[in-house]
Amino acid sequence: MFIITDAARQFIDRKGRHIRISMETFLTCNRSCRAPQGLTLEPVIKLGQPLPEQTELFTPAEVDGITIWYDSGIVPDVPDQPIRISVKKTLFVYELQVDGVKPHP
Numbered sequence: 001m002f003i004i005t006d007a008a009r010q011f012i013d014r015k016g017r018h019i020r021i022s023m024e025t026f027l028t029c030n031r032s033c034r035a036p037q038g039l040t041l042e043p044v045i046k047l048g049q050p051l052p053e054q055t056e057l058f059t060p061a062e063v064d065g066i067t068i069w070y071d072s073g074i075v076p077d078v079p080d081q082p083i084r085i086s087v088k089k090t091l092f093v094y095e096l097q098v099d100g101v102k103p104h105p
Contacts, residue, residue: 001082002063008087011094012066018049020058020069021098043101074101
């Protein structure tokens with residue numbers, strides 16, 4: 001269900017071996033953000049475990065010693081389309097990215 005790239009695995013190992021994937025609502029704007037375009041749901045991946053009061057909202061999965069906490073409503077159970085977790089480095093900033101996550105109707 002999940003594929004973690006080697007670079008992402010090394011980054012997550014250094015940061016505590018837990019990540020969480022959820023969908024969050026963002027306001028879409030034009031360049032100046034004076035005329036909002038609307039709201040969009042986008043996948044967000046963060047380091048760390050969910051808070052104790054949030055654990056019932058997430059489903060844990062273990063991949064190579066890394067625990068992935070995910071909202072089961074956004075991760076399709078399709079074996080031939082795994083969720084890919086990678087890391088992007090810009091100068092000295094590392095950012096986790098997730099591909100293949102969509103909200104289910």
